[in-house]
Amino acid sequence: xxxTVSDAYGEPISAGATPHSGxxxxxxxxxxxxxxxxxxxxxxxxRGGPSPETVSTLNLVSxxxxxxxxxxxxxxxxxxxxxxxxxxxxxxxxxGIEQESLTARISVVRSGGAITMERVVLSATGRAVRHLExxxxxxxxxxxxxxxxxxxxxxxxxxRRVVESADRIITDSGARPPSYLAETATLLAKGAPIGDxxxxxxxxxxxLAADTLDxxxxxxxxxxxxxxxxxxxxxxxAEGLLLLGWxxxxxxxxxxxxxxxxxxxxxxxxxxxxxxxxxLGLGHVKLLEFVASPATFTLRREKGVLISQVxxxxxxxxxxxxxxxxxxxxxxxxxxxxxxxxxDELYAQAVQAAAKxxxxxxxxxxxxxxxxxxxxxxxxxxxxxGGLDRRVERTAALxxxxxxxxxxxxxxxxxxxxARGPSRSRALQLPGGIRRSAPARRGRRRPPDPRGGVRPx
Amino acid sequence: MxxxxxxxxxxxxxxxxxxxxxxxxxxxxxxxxxxxxxxHRKLVPALYNLAxxxxxxxxxxxxxxxxxxxxxxxxxxDMREAVGRFSRTxxxxxxxxxxxxxxxxxxxxxxxxxxxxxxxxxxxxxxDRTRSTRGNRLYYFATPPSTFPTLLKQLKAAGMINxxxxxxxxxxxxxxxxGRDLPSARALNRLVLETCDERQxxxxxxxxxxxxxxxxxxxxxxxxxxEPIWNRxxxxxxxxxxxxxxGIEGRGRYYEEAGILRDMIQNHVLQLVCxxxxxxxxxxxxxxxxxEKIKVLRAIETFDTPEQVARNVVxxxxxxxxxxxxxxxxxxxxxxxxxxxxxxxxxxIRLNIRSWRWDGVPFYIRSGKRMPKRATEIAVHFRPVPHPxxxxxxTQPNVLIVRVQPEEGIALRFSAKVPGERFRPRxxxxxxxxxxxxxxxxxxxxxxxLLDAMRGDQTLFTRKDEVEAAWRIVGNILKVTESSEFPxxxxxxxxxxxxxxxxxxxxxxxxxxxxx
Numbered sequence: 001x002x003x004t005v006s007d008a009y010g011e012p013i014s015a016g017a018t019p020h021s022g023x024x025x026x027x028x029x030x031x032x033x034x035x036x037x038x039x040x041x042x043x044x045x046x047r048g049g050p051s052p053e054t055v056s057t058l059n060l061v062s063x064x065x066x067x068x069x070x071x072x073x074x075x076x077x078x079x080x081x082x083x084x085x086x087x088x089x090x091x092x093x094x095x096g097i098e099q100e101s102l103t104a105r106i107s108v109v110r111s112g113g114a115i116t117m118e119r120v121v122l123s124a125t126g127r128a129v130r131h132l133e134x135x136x137x138x139x140x141x142x143x144x145x146x147x148x149x150x151x152x153x154x155x156x157x158x159x160r161r162v163v164e165s166a167d168r169i170i171t172d173s174g175a176r177p178p179s180y181l182a183e184t185a186t187l188l189a190k191g192a193p194i195g196d197x198x199x200x201x202x203x204x205x206x207x208l209a210a211d212t213l214d215x216x217x218x219x220x221x222x223x224x225x226x227x228x229x230x231x232x233x234x235x236x237x238a239e240g241l242l243l244l245g246w247x248x249x250x251x252x253x254x255x256x257x258x259x260x261x262x263x264x265x266x267x268x269x270x271x272x273x274x275x276x277x278x279x280l281g282l283g284h285v286k287l288l289e290f291v292a293s294p295a296t297f298t299l300r301r302e303k304g305v306l307i308s309q310v311x312x313x314x315x316x317x318x319x320x321x322x323x324x325x326x327x328x329x330x331x332x333x334x335x336x337x338x339x340x341x342x343x344d345e346l347y348a349q350a351v352q353a354a355a356k357x358x359x360x361x362x363x364x365x366x367x368x369x370x371x372x373x374x375x376x377x378x379x380x381x382x383x384x385x386g387g388l389d390r391r392v393e394r395t396a397a398l399x400x401x402x403x404x405x406x407x408x409x410x411x412x413x414x415x416x417x418x419a420r421g422p423s424r425s426r427a428l429q430l431p432g433g434i435r436r437s438a439p440a441r442r443g444r445r446r447p448p449d450p451r452g453g454v455r456p457x
Numbered sequence: 458m459x460x461x462x463x464x465x466x467x468x469x470x471x472x473x474x475x476x477x478x479x480x481x482x483x484x485x486x487x488x489x490x491x492x493x494x495x496x497h498r499k500l501v502p503a504l505y506n507l508a509x510x511x512x513x514x515x516x517x518x519x520x521x522x523x524x525x526x527x528x529x530x531x532x533x534x535d536m537r538e539a540v541g542r543f544s545r546t547x548x549x550x551x552x553x554x555x556x557x558x559x560x561x562x563x564x565x566x567x568x569x570x571x572x573x574x575x576x577x578x579x580x581x582x583x584x585d586r587t588r589s590t591r592g593n594r595l596y597y598f599a600t601p602p603s604t605f606p607t608l609l610k611q612l613k614a615a616g617m618i619n620x621x622x623x624x625x626x627x628x629x630x631x632x633x634x635x636g637r638d639l640p641s642a643r644a645l646n647r648l649v650l651e652t653c654d655e656r657q658x659x660x661x662x663x664x665x666x667x668x669x670x671x672x673x674x675x676x677x678x679x680x681x682x683x684e685p686i687w688n689r690x691x692x693x694x695x696x697x698x699x700x701x702x703x704g705i706e707g708r709g710r711y712y713e714e715a716g717i718l719r720d721m722i723q724n725h726v727l728q729l730v731c732x733x734x735x736x737x738x739x740x741x742x743x744x745x746x747x748x749e750k751i752k753v754l755r756a757i758e759t760f761d762t763p764e765q766v767a768r769n770v771v772x773x774x775x776x777x778x779x780x781x782x783x784x785x786x787x788x789x790x791x792x793x794x795x796x797x798x799x800x801x802x803x804x805x806i807r808l809n810i811r812s813w814r815w816d817g818v819p820f821y822i823r824s825g826k827r828m829p830k831r832a833t834e835i836a837v838h839f840r841p842v843p844h845p846x847x848x849x850x851x852t853q854p855n856v857l858i859v860r861v862q863p864e865e866g867i868a869l870r871f872s873a874k875v876p877g878e879r880f881r882p883r884x885x886x887x888x889x890x891x892x893x894x895x896x897x898x899x900x901x902x903x904x905x906x907l908l909d910a911m912r913g914d915q916t917l918f919t920r921k922d923e924v925e926a927a928w929r930i931v932g933n934i935l936k937v938t939e940s941s942e943f944p945x946x947x948x949x950x951x952x953x954x955x956x957x958x959x960x961x962x963x964x965x966x967x968x969x970x971x972x973x
Contacts, residue, residue, distance in 0.1 A: 055889060114890060203477060204511075210471035211480045216591070216624045223467040250470045304552075307515070320480065321515025323508075323553065338476070346474035 022047070023107040023121075032102065032122065032135035040106040041118055048110055055114070058340055059146040060086040061136060061162060066094050067123060077149075078109055079330030081117035084337045087141045091132045091162070092123035100126035102135075133161050145340040147195075149333065167193060167341035170333065173238035174198035174283060178358060181238055185355035188348045195339060198238045199347050200332040201278075204306055205243055205288055208299055208322050212308045215320065221292035221313070228290040229257040234264040237283015238354075245354030246346065247290065256357065262286070277304030277324035481911035482626070483516030484593035485584050487577065489608055490600035491521025491532070491563065495632070497539035500599060503903035505540045508557045509550065510900075512908055516589035518560035520580055524567055532563035545901055560588050568600075568607045574615035581617075592625035595910055602634060605645065609652040621654040630659040630910050633724050634715065635924045639932040646921045659910045660919040664725040666902025669865040669891060671917070673732045673835070674746075676859070676867065683857075684737070686839065688814045693854060695820045696836045696971055697729050699861075700828035702780050704951070705802070709793025716800045717772075718938075721824040723931040724919070727754065729861070730820055733835050734810055743915040747923060754926035756812040759933045766937040771947065771958045773803030775827040778951030785827065785951045801938070801946040802826040805959035807966075808930075819966060823959060827951035832973045833861040853884040856971070865899075866890040 024040045026033075062077055064070040070092050081088055102124045109117035120139055124132050140146060148166040163169055173181055173196050188194055213222050228247045232240040236258055244256045265279040280286060280301060288299040295313035299306060301324075308320045325331065472479065486504065488496050507513045521532050537558065541549055562580050566573030584590045596612065598605060609629075612618050619627040631649070636642030649658055664670055677683060686692070699721055705712040712720070731750040738745040760766045776787040788794060788802050803825030810820060839855040856870040867889045872882040891899075909917055937943055947956035954970065963969055 203475075206471065206475055207477040207480070210469055210475055213469045213471055214479055214482075216482065219466060219469075222469055225470070247471075250473075320483075322480065323511040325511060335476075 028102045034138040062149040076330035080333040083334040085116040088119045090121040093129040097125035100128045102128040170195040172197040182355045195336040197332040200335040224292035227255045231287040234282045241354040246350035248353040249349035278327035483591045485518040485590040486595045487520045492523040492525040495599040502544040518584040520562045533558045533561040597630045639928040642928045663902040665917040666906040693840045697822040699824040699833045758809045769807045771805040772801035773956040774946040775951045776948040780952040803955045835859040
């Protein structure tokens with residue numbers, strides 16, 4: 001049932017934002033009336049009968065650039081909010097519509113009788129977009145950490161203050177071209193508290209790799225890991241680079257290699273009786289191999305199961321196996337929300353290593369592959385705008401095309417983690433993979449690289 | 458204890474900082490008493506749910522052992538039905554089940570027959586080959602305690618118990634009751650420890666697997682505001698209630714032997730007392746936590762004379778009555794219960810913990826069958842305000858309630874002003890419900906405990922000295938109450954909170970039981 005509160009501020013909503021059942025809607029013509037929103041929140045809380053307790057563990061702020069983007073992300077935000085009770089403030093900044101409007105939609109989400117989420121969707125069009133951040137600031141519940149979920153660039157001009165005042169910013173490197181990792185690395189180095197859904201996506205790989213080296217008969221190989229290789233599906237993705245970056249940050253003098261193979265999996269039918277693991281999306285990891293001579297550990301994905309096998313020691317048995325968790329909207333976000341403030345050191349180190357790897361790759365290939373395809377595919381304007389490096393932008397457009405409906409800066413893609421379409425392009429696949437040898441020790445002369453690659457500075 | 462590196466070993470370079478816990482090592486779980494209720498209702502569904510949550514090691518197998526004649530497939534089918542009925546997650550995921558069932562085996566035979574163990578050993582070796590379980594074994598004794606000596610002897614004779622220093626682990630999980638009094642508990646411990654090391658013995662008390670019970674430790678030691686007032690200066694009394702609306706559910710024979718003191722107090726309720734009263738442990742490892750629990754148990758004043766027992770203990774037995782609108786029989790009308798039975802189904806005890814922190818603060822505990830409802834909680838009553846500023850009797854003392862079941866949560870009772878012109882305080886309750894706040898489904902107690910046992914983490918399992926210290930307290934009471942001179946338990950109608958004598962126990966101290 002659509003419900004609109006008639007009030008002194010005028011007509012019900014516009015901006016393509018359709019209210020959902022049980023939502024209270026109010027439109028403002030000048031500024032955001034915070035008291036009004038709080039009173040509507042109270043009204044929404046009382047609607048479910050005798051007011052149950054409200055528990056909040058955080059302020060969750062999500063940023064979107066159209067009502068459609070928010071709608072895509074809505075379910076995931078709701079699920080994550082149920083697992084981490086919160087006040088959700090969703091900001092929709094739609095500058096595509098010139099007419100100025102500012103609307104708030106207010107509702108609560110209940111789970112088992114208790115209110116687990118208070119939700120305010122603030123949407124603005126035209127010049128009213130400038131009011132969003134101050135409106136949001138006034139709606140934050142005091143004392144609770146503030147986590148911003150944003151699929152766009154963390155340093156975009158728009159809503160800068162929102163991001164700057166966040167205790168944590170959650171983005172998804174997997175929804176952007178891997179080259180963005182360099183930018184993330186810079187921000188992390190400055191101390192930005194960034195969390196990443198792509199990082200959460202590789203947790204099972206990390207656990208399995210660690211568990212494999214915990215198997216009693218295999219522990220002896222721990223000190224001898226010298227080479228590692230990651231294979232991504234369809235194109236080299238941020239997940240693969242992060243996995244490799246993590247390994248490199250954990251193991252000294254590790255030679256690494258990454259390349260793409262095969263295709264991403266098709267979207268599965270939705271009529272599954274039981275939830276299944278997320279499909280193997282474009283750029284996702286399909287194989288990790290590390291060599292501790294004479295043993296070679298191979299971790300590979302087979303449908304929803306990760307299997308680790310060892311060769312060269314014992315008899316090539318399956319060392320470990322783990323089932324990938326069933327996919328549901330918001331699962332990755334809920335995982336990342338376990339950390340509410342501060343920096344994930346392990347992630348920061350992995351990103352730094354991945355960025356170096358990326359720099360080495362760009363040097364090796366001279367960016368040729370990227371440029372070539374960039375010309376073929378052309379460019380596309382993106383909503384979060386703001387002074388992007390051209391090469392990166394072209395790659396972005398490319399990834400966007402490759403991902404079908406995937407658009408940069410969409411919370412939807414970010415949160416569902418399944419919006420990647422099947423691979424139509426393998427543009428980022430680099431012939432022969434990327435190799436990077438161990439950095440020479442300080443004070444020693446570097447031997448010439450037999451493969452003729454350029455070393456990172 | 459999660460895997461800890463040996464001194465000469467290189468630590469796992471990939472482990473630090475990972476958010477997920479380490480997976481248990483490959484292993485085979487052997488369930489003795491596999492055709493029984495516990496295996497069907499709890500153990501196998503818990504193992505299946507661990508598989509669903511991807512917590513089980515890849516190399517994993519289950520071997521059921523009991524007298525009933527099953528083939529491997531029949532047993533697996535039987536377990537599938539059990540999972541279908543009792544699992545927390547339903548429907549069964551066919552893919553996960555297929556994988557899970559591929560490691561299910563069954564050995565039929567009597568525990569007295571050495572041949573059973575020869576076959577069991579062969580079966581486990583087959584699992585080592587086909588499922589790479591690597592010689593690691595978790596033996597779960599889901600059988601009456603009378604079988605423990607035989608089982609341990611047979612396992613030992615068959616060479617199926619490794620030394621604790623062996624790289625392949627052997628662990629034994631034992632269900633309560635751990636003996637029926639102090640001498641028998643000591644005898645059982647001696648027997649178990651002749652065959653195994655204490656590090657290999659996991660005495661399971663499923664109360665400790667409950668989220669709220671664990672949350673009690675987080676609540677006390679992760680908040681700085683409660684600990685300073687958690688002592689005799691601020692706490693007036695602590696009431697612990699563990700009530701069930703059910704009767705003995707056809708387990709007359711067991712209950713006649715056990716009674717409420719053995720069934721609930723010696724294990725579950727004393728564990729709740731320990732967790733509410735313990736000092737901050739130096740770290741959160743198994744022995745540090747258990748060291749603190751044992752200190753509480755040792756500090757509890759024991760009742761050495763019949764007079765002390767009579768003054769501090771009230772026993773009851775339910776008579777016919779009505780629970781939740783249904784007529785129910787009395788204890789003596791239940792199946793397998795002797796006419797004139799003196800077995801208590803209710804107990805109320807006043808305990809004093811003689812420690813710097815608690816001396817003089819009574820811990821009132823009560824537990825019973827056929828109470829008006831199922832409720833387990835710890836209520837910490839604080840002292841009243843020193844001066845009634847707003848009028849005599851207008852404010853109630855603060856109470857902090859930790860609910861263990863059914864709705865796990867924490868509530869705080871405090872006074873607030875009634876809106877209006879005069880200062881009229883009213884007691885309000887701030888209620889935090891665990892399940893609805895964190896909508897993540899809580900794992901069943903057995904899931905958590907089985908996983909801990911597979912990982913070798915003994916924090917939530919009872920240590921030998923804990924069992925004996927608990928028996929010292931309960932044993933003294935039993936010695937008096939089971940003698941013929943002690944009056945029989947007071948009858949109380951089913952569906953009430955115990956006999957009037959339980960209320961009098963508190964009335965002597967000018968207190969009343971919390972109304973639940």
